[in-house]
Amino acid sequence: xxxxxxxxxxxxxxxxxxxxxxxxxxxxxxxxxxxxxxxxxxxxxxxxxxxxxxxxxxxxxxxxxxxxxxxxxxxxxxxxxxxxxxxxxxxxxxxxxxxxxxxxxxxxxxxxxxxxxxxxxxxxxxxxxxxxxxxxxxxxxxxxxxxxxxxxxxxxxxxxxxxxxxxxxxxxxxxxxxxxxxxxxxxxxxxxxxxxxxxxxxxxxxxxxxxxxxxxxxxxxxxxxxxxxxxxxxxxxxxxxxxxxxxxxxxxxxxxxxx
Numbered sequence: 731x732x733x734x735x736x737x738x739x740x741x742x743x744x745x746x747x748x749x750x751x752x753x754x755x756x757x758x759x760x761x762x763x764x765x766x767x768x769x770x771x772x773x774x775x776x777x778x779x780x781x782x783x784x785x786x787x788x789x790x791x792x793x794x795x796x797x798x799x800x801x802x803x804x805x806x807x808x809x810x811x812x813x814x815x816x817x818x819x820x821x822x823x824x825x826x827x828x829x830x831x832x833x834x835x836x837x838x839x840x841x842x843x844x845x846x847x848x849x850x851x852x853x854x855x856x857x858x859x860x861x862x863x864x865x866x867x868x869x870x871x872x873x874x875x876x877x878x879x880x881x882x883x884x885x886x887x888x889x890x891x892x893x894x895x896x897x898x899x900x901x902x903x904x905x906x907x908x909x910x911x912x913x914x915x916x917x918x919x920x921x922x923x924x925x926x927x928x929x930x931x932x933x934x935x936x937x938x939x940x941x942x943x944x945x946x947x948x949x950x951x952x953x954x955x956x957x958x959x960x961x962x963x964x965x966x967x968x969x970x971x972x973x974x975x976x977x978x979x980x981x982x983x984x985x986x987x988x989x
Contacts, residue, residue, distance in 0.1 A: 824846070862958060873902075874909070
């Protein structure tokens with residue numbers, strides 16, 4: 731065999747060997763990709779299952795936390811979600827949706843409280859208070875819920891209005907979840923004569939009315955109300971009226987009583 735032919739065969743063998751090596755390397759990469767993709771799929775499936783399980787757990791926790799709906803003494807209206815202040819014979823009714831952590835609610839109370847007290851004490855106005863937990867959802871914490879439950883406990887004791895006013899007079903900063911501490915709410919009850927009793931303490935610590943507060947909040951959402959306070963007189967949101975003042979509200983109520 732000539733040197734030329736031997737060189738040609740050697741070159742061919744080397745070319746074939748090189749091709750086989752390339753094929754082997756390609757096959758190895760393909761297997762690696764398949765295994766890697768399989769791992770990704772498994773991890774992805776595990777992540778999905780984890781998310782579903784977590785969401786499922788959250789749902790169960792939420793429904794358990796809401797508990798039974800225990801209506802406060804004397805609550806009225808649809809589903810007994812309103813705590814009334816004032817005399818039944820009053821011809822005007824003000825509906826207030828409020829959150830004890832809400833700074834705007836405190837501002838409304840500070841400005842309108844003397845007028846509301848005057849009109850309710852005179853038998854001209856009834857105020858239906860609906861308690862919600864909007865700030866808890868926006869900023870986290872449980873102060874809105876805990877304070878609302880405590881206020882409902884005060885309603886059971888016939889001390890709602892006084893305790894309601896104490897909560898607003900001692901409202902923490904919006905981002906401070908101080909009302910999430912039951913001990914703080916019980917301490918504030920000491921400012922209302924005759925409220926700090928074993929029955930009140932048990933009601934606060936057990937979260938007796940938590941389910942009722944949650945139901946009230948659901949009604950707030952279902953009503954399409956976007957913020958607190960929402961203050962309705964004759965179905966009209968008077969808090970959204972930039973021209974509204976305590977004096978104007980008083981005139982409107984007195985006019986309704988004359989009619």
